[in-house]
Amino acid sequence: MNSPQIATIVNEYLELADDSCVAILPDVLRVTNALGLPDLLGDATVPVGELACRAGCHEPSLRRWLRGLAALDLVHYEPDDAVRLTATGQRLAVGHPRSVRFSTSQHDSAVAWLGAEDTLRTGQPAFNSVYGHFFDHKSCDPKARQAFLRRMRERASRLYPRLPSVVDWCGSRVVMDLGGGDGSVLAAVLRHDQRLRGVLFDLFSVISLAAHDPASPLSSLPGRWSASAGDFFVDIPASADTHLMCSVLHDWSDEESVQLLRNSHRSLPPDGRLLIVELVLSDGDGSHPGIWSDLGMMVLTGGRERSVPEFDALLRAAGFTLVKVIPIPDSDFSVLEASPA
Ligand SMILES: C[S@@+](CC[C@H](N)C(=O)[O-])C[C@H]1O[C@@H](n2cnc3c(N)ncnc32)[C@H](O)[C@@H]1O
Numbered sequence: 001m002n003s004p005q006i007a008t009i010v011n012e013y014l015e016l017a018d019d020s021c022v023a024i025l026p027d028v029l030r031v032t033n034a035l036g037l038p039d040l041l042g043d044a045t046v047p048v049g050e051l052a053c054r055a056g057c058h059e060p061s062l063r064r065w066l067r068g069l070a071a072l073d074l075v076h077y078e079p080d081d082a083v084r085l086t087a088t089g090q091r092l093a094v095g096h097p098r099s100v101r102f103s104t105s106q107h108d109s110a111v112a113w114l115g116a117e118d119t120l121r122t123g124q125p126a127f128n129s130v131y132g133h134f135f136d137h138k139s140c141d142p143k144a145r146q147a148f149l150r151r152m153r154e155r156a157s158r159l160y161p162r163l164p165s166v167v168d169w170c171g172s173r174v175v176m177d178l179g180g181g182d183g184s185v186l187a188a189v190l191r192h193d194q195r196l197r198g199v200l201f202d203l204f205s206v207i208s209l210a211a212h213d214p215a216s217p218l219s220s221l222p223g224r225w226s227a228s229a230g231d232f233f234v235d236i237p238a239s240a241d242t243h244l245m246c247s248v249l250h251d252w253s254d255e256e257s258v259q260l261l262r263n264s265h266r267s268l269p270p271d272g273r274l275l276i277v278e279l280v281l282s283d284g285d286g287s288h289p290g291i292w293s294d295l296g297m298m299v300l301t302g303g304r305e306r307s308v309p310e311f312d313a314l315l316r317a318a319g320f321t322l323v324k325v326i327p328i329p330d331s332d333f334s335v336l337e338a339s340p341a
Contacts, residue, residue: 003287021072026110028068029092033105038085038092041075045084094150098158102151108137108144109300116299125302134251134301139205149206153184153217156246160185160333163246163277164192166326167335171273176201176240178232178264179248182210183225187217189244190224198225199240201232232260236267243268246277250293251303254314261318268340274320276336277328281307289332311336 016022032038035055040046048066052059066083069075074089085093094101112127119126131137138145163185169175169192176199177186186198200210200218210216211227218225228237233256236243243264249257264274279290290305297303306314312322320338327334 001287001289006287021068025072026104028072029104030107030110032065032069032074033092033101034107037069038089038101039094041083041085041089042093043085045078045082047080047082049081051083099154100158102147102154106147106151109296112300119299125298125300127300128302135203139203145205145209149182149209152181152247156181156185157188160246160277160328160331161188162328162330163333163335164189166328167275167337169193169196171271172196172242174199174240175242175244176228176236177244177246178202178236178260179245179251181206182213183216183218185244185246186225187221190218190221196224199228199237200225201228201230201236203231204229232263234263236263238267238269240267241269241272243272243274244277245274249276249303249311249314250278250297250305251301253302253304254310257314258317261314261320265319265340270341272340273323274315274338274340276311276338277333278311278336279305279332280311280325280334280336281305283307308336 013022021028035057037051037055040051040054046054048063049059051057051066052062055062066075066077069089070077070083073086074092075083076086077083090096091098092101092104093099108127108131112125112130115126115129118124118129125134127134127137138148169189173195174197175186175189177183177189178201180186180200180202183200186200190196190198198218200207202210207227207229210218213219228239230236245264249260252260261274268274279288279293281288281290281294294305297305308322308325315322315336315338320340323337323339325334325336
């Protein structure tokens with residue numbers, strides 16, 4: 001989306017900000033998802049009374065809510081007081097190839113944004129004042145962790161599905177996905193190149209879920225991967241020749257990122273390589289989506305999005321040399337390849 005398009009949207013938003021759908025849209029999407037309405041509807045046409053029963057809702061209130069969803073083109077009313085999802089509404093259901101089910105329903109992030117002015121005053125993520133550090137909270141709260149992991153899976157398959165095909169994996173044998181979440185990105189890489197083996201590295205709380213989940217994307221690749229639980233700020237096992245970090249560095253400050261990169265550098269062989277996948281800010285593009293993600297990182301995690309020179313500085317500080325930057329087609333993300341030499 002370019003700057004004039006964004007300006008048009010902002011102007012229309014300001015016109016409609018009072019008593020209109022745009023004023024309440026994020027909350028409508030979050031609550032619709034929290035009630036599980038899109039998944040309860042699936043492909044079926046369901047009478048409103050039955051939907052109220054299945055979702056545990058007050059029927060007259062749900063009927064008014066659905067009238068709003070119909071006005072937003074998310075559901076369609078059928079004869080006999082029944083509803084079904086429209087094509088747009090299907091994107092709220094789990095399993096749609098471009099689903100935003102979990103991207104529009106992160107309750108804790110929505111609460112943290114309510115206090116974002118604190119971030120502007122203190123420079124600290126507002127998330128911390130409500131819940132403590134982002135990843136400590138996800139580790140301690142199983143519901144928040146599960147929702148976050150599902151959001152990460154949904155986001156990776158929507159935002160960088162072509163990652164495996166832009167990297168030349170010839171020089172790699174074992175790929176460790178650091179902060180690899182539920183393993184969906186690693187599974188895509190292993191499926192792309194049958195020679196590769198993988199190590200999924202993440203916090204214990206994440207690995208204990210991901211490694212034993214029969215529905216995990218890695219479960220269809222037995223014998224080709226192992227799981228390793230730990231803290232990448234403390235130690236990274238030396239069991240891979242390639243490190244992958246997708247949407248990881250943007251969670252952390254420059255100091256924390258250098259510490260993490262130093263640990264990666266220590267654990268890689270001299271002929272190994274590091275692959276960083278991030279939105280890369282560019283000075284000339286005032287509407288790059290990294291700008292919005294950067295605000296999200298500022299409010300939620302205390303991290304930031306970065307430009308190529310900023311990545312280069314972090315890599316040098318940790319002993320790496322930036323080798324190349326590969327834009328991922330049909331994506332706003334790029335792969336930054338670095339060598340420990
Ligand atoms: C933004 S998510 C990215 C997930 C995945 N790489 C992707 O692209 O969808 C960051 C990941 O880093 C993990 N993480 C956070 N702190 C960590 C730590 N200290 N050690 C290891 N993993 C950590 C989180 O649990 C989470 O899975």
